[in-house]
Amino acid sequence: MAVDQLSRAFVALADPTRRDIVARLSVRDATVGELAESYAISMQAVSKHLKVLEEAGLVSRSRDGQRRPCHLEPQVFELMTSWIERYRRQAEERFSRLDALLADLADETAPTGENDHDHDHSDRDRDRDRPQQSEGVPS
Amino acid sequence: MAVDQLSRAFVALADPTRRDIVARLSVRDATVGELAESYAISMQAVSKHLKVLEEAGLVSRSRDGQRRPCHLEPQVFELMTSWIERYRRQAEERFSRLDALLADLADETAPTGENDHDHDHSDRDRDRDRPQQSEGVPS
DNA sequence: GTTGTTCTCAACCAATCGGTTGAGGATCGG
DNA sequence: CCGATCCTCAACCGATTGGTTGAGAACAAC
Numbered sequence: 001m002a003v004d005q006l007s008r009a010f011v012a013l014a015d016p017t018r019r020d021i022v023a024r025l026s027v028r029d030a031t032v033g034e035l036a037e038s039y040a041i042s043m044q045a046v047s048k049h050l051k052v053l054e055e056a057g058l059v060s061r062s063r064d065g066q067r068r069p070c071h072l073e074p075q076v077f078e079l080m081t082s083w084i085e086r087y088r089r090q091a092e093e094r095f096s097r098l099d100a101l102l103a104d105l106a107d108e109t110a111p112t113g114e115n116d117h118d119h120d121h122s123d124r125d126r127d128r129d130r131p132q133q134s135e136g137v138p139s
Numbered sequence: 140m141a142v143d144q145l146s147r148a149f150v151a152l153a154d155p156t157r158r159d160i161v162a163r164l165s166v167r168d169a170t171v172g173e174l175a176e177s178y179a180i181s182m183q184a185v186s187k188h189l190k191v192l193e194e195a196g197l198v199s200r201s202r203d204g205q206r207r208p209c210h211l212e213p214q215v216f217e218l219m220t221s222w223i224e225r226y227r228r229q230a231e232e233r234f235s236r237l238d239a240l241l242a243d244l245a246d247e248t249a250p251t252g253e254n255d256h257d258h259d260h261s262d263r264d265r266d267r268d269r270p271q272q273s274e275g276v277p278s
Numbered sequence: 279g280t281t282g283t284t285c286t287c288a289a290c291c292a293a294t295c296g297g298t299t300g301a302g303g304a305t306c307g308g
Numbered sequence: 309c310c311g312a313t314c315c316t317c318a319a320c321c322g323a324t325t326g327g328t329t330g331a332g333a334a335c336a337a338c
Binding site for chain 2: 295296297298299303304305306
Binding site: 043044047048051066067068 | 285
């Protein structure tokens with residue numbers, strides 16, 4: 001319960017059935033029963049899956065009589081892509097500029113006076129979930 | 140082990156420690172020991188996390204003496220965003236054109252002859268992991 | 279009302295997960 | 309060679325996960 005939204009979202013999409021439900025809901029809203037027909041599992045199991053998706057903020061449910069139509073919510077998807085893209089971009093940057101590595105090597109063998117390989121640790125911003133020494137170990 | 144890459148990737152990023160490792164590796168490559176210093180868990184635990192990230196294809200490891208420097212691999216990140224973005228886009232489309240819903244309602248009350256609410260099921264492309272009746276239920 | 283449909287809750291189960299400790303492989307540096 | 313360092317493997321543990329079945333809440337329809 002003390003788990004952040006990003007974790008919940010990734011957990012939710014880690015299951016193939018749940019991803020498939022997302023795929024279906026992207027086409028049209030659907031009720032629990034409608035969804036359950038497509039899978040070889042019980043409706044209760046589908047209901048559980050939907051609960052996971054809902055608590056992750058990926059899906060919302062309204063009321064229509066005794067039906068509970070499910071609807072896809074785009075916002076958290078955006079949150080996920082922005083997280084992923086941030087680090088993908090950085091990784092690709094570092095990849096394309098491996099000349100920097102060369103420069104670092106040169107620096108190591110012939111220090112030109114300005115050793116700039118101790119500053120890069122700055123924009124880490126790991127304070128989102130921070131499984132650190134001090135507070136990590138949730139157990 | 141019969142689990143697809145997308146599942147492995149989402150599972151890998153579902154853990155806060157693993158996401159933090161990704162954040163760190165996006166700045167610079169690091170060895171297991173270096174990473175382990177930052178967390179309140181044993182090096183063995185960090186090693187396990189790295190194994191998960193590696194098997195998801197998010198991280199690769201090279202050799203340098205007895206060190207195992209870890210490196211971020213952008214490709215699978217791209218795979219993830221393209222999956223997410225696909226459905227986010229579709230959800231947002233449906234959101235912005237809820238006039239279609241209105242049309243569907245009108246169709247229901249006054250069928251104009253062409254009932255076009257049975258065709259949209261076409262671009263589902265659920266054949267990626269397909270937890271279906273026939274083959275679902277992996278257990 | 280009663281009956282039927284849709285869905286959720288609760289208890290249970292096997293399997294997996296994130297962590298631990300202990301042992302040991304591989305490599306560097308004397 | 310020997311010891312130290314870096315890392316992985318193996319066994320174990322408690323908590324969580326994805327599924328089940330059974331009971332029942334909530335509403336529709338008769």
